[in-house]
Amino acid sequence: MDTRIGSVDAAAEPTAKSVLGCPPTAHCNHIAPSAPVVTPEANLGRHLARRLVQVGVRDVFSVPGDFNLTLLDHLIAEPNLRLIGCCNELNAGYAADGYARARGVGACVVTFTVGGLSVLNAIAGAYSENLPLICIVGGPNSNDYGTSRVLHHTIGLPDFSQELRCFQTVTCFQAVVNNLEDAHELIDTAISTAVKESKPVYISISCNLAAISYPTFSREPVPFSIAPKLSNQMGLAAAVEATAEFLNKAVKPVIVGGPRIRVAKSGNALVELADASGYPVAVMPSAKGLVPEHHPRFIGTYWGAVSTSFCAEIVESADAYVFVGPIFNDYSSVGYSLLLKKEKAIIVQPDRVVVANGPAFGCVLMKDFLRALAKRLNKNSTAYENYQRIFVPDGQPLQCAPKEPLRVNVLFRHIQNMLSGDSAVIAETGDSWFNCQKMKLPEGCGYEFQMQYGSIGWSVGATLGYAQAVKGAKRVTAQDVSTMLRCGQNSIIFLINNGGYTIEVEIHDGPYNVIKNWDYTALVDAIHNGEGKCWTAKVRYEEELKEAIATALGPKQDCLCFIEIIVHKDDTSKELLEWGSRVCSANSRPPNPQ
Known part of the structure; x- marks a missing residue:
């Protein structure tokens, strides 16, 4: 008996005109292994550009150098990227920092060592503030690795790892791309790690690799799919149970928001907790x-x-305080002088909860915890009612008399009146920290400053990046004017000229806190040089300030407006005086007994 079953057996005995695995009567084409088509565009530079676009970068801040020029060509060629040339590497890093604050991720490109070590300070600041910043460095020719050659832009030793070693302490991932075989993997890992960890990363790319075609770059990169972090559900339930039991026994609990709310993306969850609990809400x-x-x-x-x-x-x-994402350092604690008790505190960090200096619960995400806790708390507005009973509105500073020198508190009263929902305030390190804390931000008004790292001059580049990310908003700060002019930004810049480092004066005075004064308005006019839209004013009196603000908001609203404010060197906020004395006391503590 014939036991063969149709085409199965027929396929087992192919004829001359059949192909193994196909019915003998059917036409079947050979299927060759898929071979990627390597085009001139299938190169490292294009892949990097596409990856930056995919994670949300639209502007890259750069300073050209001979090791990164070819790479810059490929970034320029990407239609969805704009290359913003900066005056120096430090400002490029600060701009990427500001951009990351507004857009969620930032990027800068510099050259090897001389550029990398210059941008390092900005990268360290971004690390301290938990900002995803992609720092790309044009590196040496791949053939120079492993040789004893001495290259320019270095310290004169045949060791190319100095820059890498420096970046290892201020980035969460470092990729040195000096061959094409693993370039795809290294670049993808670095960029995805920056987004996942919300920290800066370092990518060094050999200067001769960016334009070379290679099979791994032949296809459009598949968008990242980063697995979300998840809470341990048992730990979450236990943390919520312990916290709810503690807070529901309290008489007048409060909520205090801290800076790590940003990295945990928990701002909305905190508001939900405040709404549900009735507790008053403060911020660090x-x-x-x-x-x-x-x-x-x-x-x-x-x-x-x-x-x-x-x-x-x-x-x-x-009698109970919920600190959400706090950082308690010497500055935020005013020289370690906060009158807080650990046994009254619930400390909620991005992935950890500590209850009343007692049980700690790990692998518990802040957002999950706050939302679950909101469902378990009894409403209690006692502390807010107490606040309403003692609150007295601030008195407005007196107006200056005609031709009376302008006072800083009067200046900030006028700036407060300028703010709206499409404004953003970028505060420089110094007395602006304290004056801006007293400002009331309208709904939608942005605010940024760098407290943890406290780099004087940070706002110069940060505002450039922030403004580039949020087109159309007004900015209140001092800035990298020339780049802003080239980018057509219409920021309003207030430069408070008090002739020195006032914040340092109030901590510890000395002749080193006095600097040579410049004519800053004339400097901006020189930078302007008739190119772009720019308007400047120098203000000494309140009536001049009113006129300058009216001009900046009116006929010159499409210009970059630079307003230099001349104030007395000792005109400071009372908060700076108090803070400075306490920080000085903390800094001057004698050594502990041996």
């Missing part, structure tokens, strides 16, 4: 702008002895 100074100040129970900035009016009294008298 470095979290200003991360919690909406139009919230009905917002009570201001908690900063110990230099808090906004009546805020410290409510926080420090509470």
